[in-house]
Amino acid sequence: MPNKPTIVIDTLGSDRGPETVIEGAKLVLAENPELDLTLVGDEEQIRNSGIDLSRVKIIHAPHALTNYDNPVAAFYDKSADYSVFKALEEVGKDENAIGMISSGSTGALLVGVVRYLLDEERHRPALAAILPATTGGVTCLVDTGASIDCGPHQLVEFAHLGSDFMKKLYKIESPRVGLLSNGSEPGKGNKVVKETHQLLAADKSINFIGNIEGNHALTGDCDVLVADGFAGNQVLKNTEGTALVLIGEMMKWGKMTGHELEAKMIAGHLMKTYDFQSLGAGVMLGVRKYVLKCRGSSNADSIKNVAKILVNVHNNKTFYE
Amino acid sequence: MPNKPTIVIDTLGSDRGPETVIEGAKLVLAENPELDLTLVGDEEQIRNSGIDLSRVKIIHAPHALTNYDNPVAAFYDKSADYSVFKALEEVGKDENAIGMISSGSTGALLVGVVRYLLDEERHRPALAAILPATTGGVTCLVDTGASIDCGPHQLVEFAHLGSDFMKKLYKIESPRVGLLSNGSEPGKGNKVVKETHQLLAADKSINFIGNIEGNHALTGDCDVLVADGFAGNQVLKNTEGTALVLIGEMMKWGKMTGHELEAKMIAGHLMKTYDFQSLGAGVMLGVRKYVLKCRGSSNADSIKNVAKILVNVHNNKTFYE
Numbered sequence: 086m087p088n089k090p091t092i093v094i095d096t097l098g099s100d101r102g103p104e105t106v107i108e109g110a111k112l113v114l115a116e117n118p119e120l121d122l123t124l125v126g127d128e129e130q131i132r133n134s135g136i137d138l139s140r141v142k143i144i145h146a147p148h149a150l151t152n153y154d155n156p157v158a159a160f161y162d163k164s165a166d167y168s169v170f171k172a173l174e175e176v177g178k179d180e181n182a183i184g185m186i187s188s189g190s191t192g193a194l195l196v197g198v199v200r201y202l203l204d205e206e207r208h209r210p211a212l213a214a215i216l217p218a219t220t221g222g223v224t225c226l227v228d229t230g231a232s233i234d235c236g237p238h239q240l241v242e243f244a245h246l247g248s249d250f251m252k253k254l255y256k257i258e259s260p261r262v263g264l265l266s267n268g269s270e271p272g273k274g275n276k277v278v279k280e281t282h283q284l285l286a287a288d289k290s291i292n293f294i295g296n297i298e299g300n301h302a303l304t305g306d307c308d309v310l311v312a313d314g315f316a317g318n319q320v321l322k323n324t325e326g327t328a329l330v331l332i333g334e335m336m337k338w339g340k341m342t343g344h345e346l347e348a349k350m351i352a353g354h355l356m357k358t359y360d361f362q363s364l365g366a367g368v369m370l371g372v373r374k375y376v377l378k379c380r381g382s383s384n385a386d387s388i389k390n391v392a393k394i395l396v397n398v399h400n401n402k403t404f405y406e
Numbered sequence: 407m408p409n410k411p412t413i414v415i416d417t418l419g420s421d422r423g424p425e426t427v428i429e430g431a432k433l434v435l436a437e438n439p440e441l442d443l444t445l446v447g448d449e450e451q452i453r454n455s456g457i458d459l460s461r462v463k464i465i466h467a468p469h470a471l472t473n474y475d476n477p478v479a480a481f482y483d484k485s486a487d488y489s490v491f492k493a494l495e496e497v498g499k500d501e502n503a504i505g506m507i508s509s510g511s512t513g514a515l516l517v518g519v520v521r522y523l524l525d526e527e528r529h530r531p532a533l534a535a536i537l538p539a540t541t542g543g544v545t546c547l548v549d550t551g552a553s554i555d556c557g558p559h560q561l562v563e564f565a566h567l568g569s570d571f572m573k574k575l576y577k578i579e580s581p582r583v584g585l586l587s588n589g590s591e592p593g594k595g596n597k598v599v600k601e602t603h604q605l606l607a608a609d610k611s612i613n614f615i616g617n618i619e620g621n622h623a624l625t626g627d628c629d630v631l632v633a634d635g636f637a638g639n640q641v642l643k644n645t646e647g648t649a650l651v652l653i654g655e656m657m658k659w660g661k662m663t664g665h666e667l668e669a670k671m672i673a674g675h676l677m678k679t680y681d682f683q684s685l686g687a688g689v690m691l692g693v694r695k696y697v698l699k700c701r702g703s704s705n706a707d708s709i710k711n712v713a714k715i716l717v718n719v720h721n722n723k724t725f726y727e
Contacts, residue, residue: 152591153591219654219655230588233595233596267554268473268551270473274554275555275634276555278636298643299640299641299642299643299647302648303647304651313596316636319586319637319641319644320640320644321620322620322621323640323644323645323648324648326619326620326624327623327624329621332652335672338675338676347669348672351660351665351672354655355655355659358655
């Protein structure tokens with residue numbers, strides 16, 4: 086299978102089991118005839134799954150890492166073959182590999198990325214999320230949980246990573262960078278945010294527009310929203326949690342009042358407009374190849390959608406084209 | 407007007423102007439015949455507003471503090487009479503005053519509270535919010551922005567303040583305390599959160615149930631959600647922002663598809679169930695009298711609703727009874 090572009094998929098670590106991920110891989114092959122796949126996981130299971138083996142390379146690495154495992158200890162544990170590390174190693178060395186998809190532990194991905202894929206000038210990768218904006222555009226939230234306890238210089242680095250990403254993949258000439266804070270005034274924030282504000286304001290290579298509050302994460306006020314991983318994680322998960330709560334309440338109301346059909350239609354529209362499955366797809370920034378992290382609860386369709394992002398990027402289209 | 411319970415209302419500092427707050431005060435009087443009010447602000451304006459002056463004490467303090475003013479400098483500036491400080495002073499010394507309502511700057515409230523109303527054993531007050539839960543109950547989020555850059559011991563104090571509050575006002579015997587983090591596993595969090603987790607787990611006087619992620623802020627998993635003010639502020643504002651975005655999108659869809667009426671009905675139901683106006687009403691904890699902070703954008707009805715909370719508390723009912 087020489088020279089065909091390939092996506093590496095870690096089949097283990099998903100909350101829904103490897104079957105779901107392999108089903109997703111089949112959808113990817115069906116939708117992308119020009120693409121091959123490398124599947125990492127339990128060889129026998131992949132072989133017996135009914136997937137088109139003529140287009141699939143299998144790497145046998147049958148051990149899954151959970152959120153409860155220590156990823157650093159696991160990385161140095163030579164008695165087990167963890168799929169996530171094998172997958173990252175493969176995407177690093179296979180010239181045809183355009184990127185990798187995993188629905189496993191974020192911690193494990195970070196450890197593996199640092200070892201196999203980190204840009205030379207970076208210390209740590211960032212995990213960005215692409216949030217839908219009411220304006221019809223998107224906002225790149227960086228970081229969403231990869232780097233916790235960041236200093237000001239790290240947050241400035243996030244601003245650069247996010248800007249570069251939005252320039253390249255959304256063709257935005259001068260991405261507007263906002264800084265997540267607890268008030269819009271320049272003096273609002275914790276110590277790190279206040280110091281970061283000064284640094285960003287002084288950085289001529291960035292189009293810094295000031296502080297952004299949590300209620301403006303979805304309003305398209307900025308193209309890049311910079312946050313420490315702890316706070317960014319709150320924004321990401323809270324957005325998703327609030328949306329699910331409201332949609333659930335809407336369905337309950339529909340049942341109670343006999344407007345079930347309308348409630349279902351609205352819920353369907355919202356779920357499509359604010360695609361919460363792909364909200365969960367994090368993009369590693371500061372790495373040599375694209376690594377996309379799906380939510381642990383992603384279904385086969387999400388795997389297919391995330392693969393489409395990689396294909397678009399490879400074809401130099403915009404992200405969701 | 408001796409011995410009648412009184413609520414002190416700061417009429418200045420609202421985004422909608424003092425007229426709106428004074429309109430709210432009229433609604434409070436109409437709904438609570440047993441109550442008197444002390445209004446702080448521009449005496450002439452209050453006098454000419456048409457409010458029933460036989461039930462109102464006026465304190466003339468015509469200067470409003472904005473979010474852009476430095477509250478500490480303002481506190482020591484004797485050339486101006488800031489309504490928020492006068493109101494706090496009054497509630498501290500008037501025995502009949504059951505509490506105070508302000509829609510002005512949080513920073514100013516904090517500075518004034520520390521001076522006039524702080525519990526003797528406290529260093530700083532906390533600003534809690536009462537979030538509606540899908541279970542039908544509520545969750546007390548503490549802190550929402552009063553204390554930034556908290557250490558672990560401060561977060562433990564928040565746990566105690568929140569527990570006491572939920573015991574007293576919601577008659578919950580043993581409130582379940584959760585700690586906001588970026589993962590449910592005990593090892594997840596920033597440095598302060600990890601250390602706080604240990605302290606809370608060891609504290610026998612608290613019913614600690616572990617870490618809570620941002621997508622579970624509204625699911626009623628805990629009665630008290632402990633957070634540093636920076637992260638708590640993200641949860642509060644993001645919940646509100648996401649809800650408004652979804653409701654806006656719902657209305658747009660209704661217009662586009664000819665289901666305007668159904669969309670309006672659902673939006674109305676959601677706005678009522680998750681009362682975002684009173685979401686914005688923060689409760690100061692760790693103070694000698696109740697101080698309720700409305701959102702700057704609160705309307706007259708919100709003022710009335712917030713006053714009702716104070717009256718219920720005074721009558722030893724539960725919070726929203």
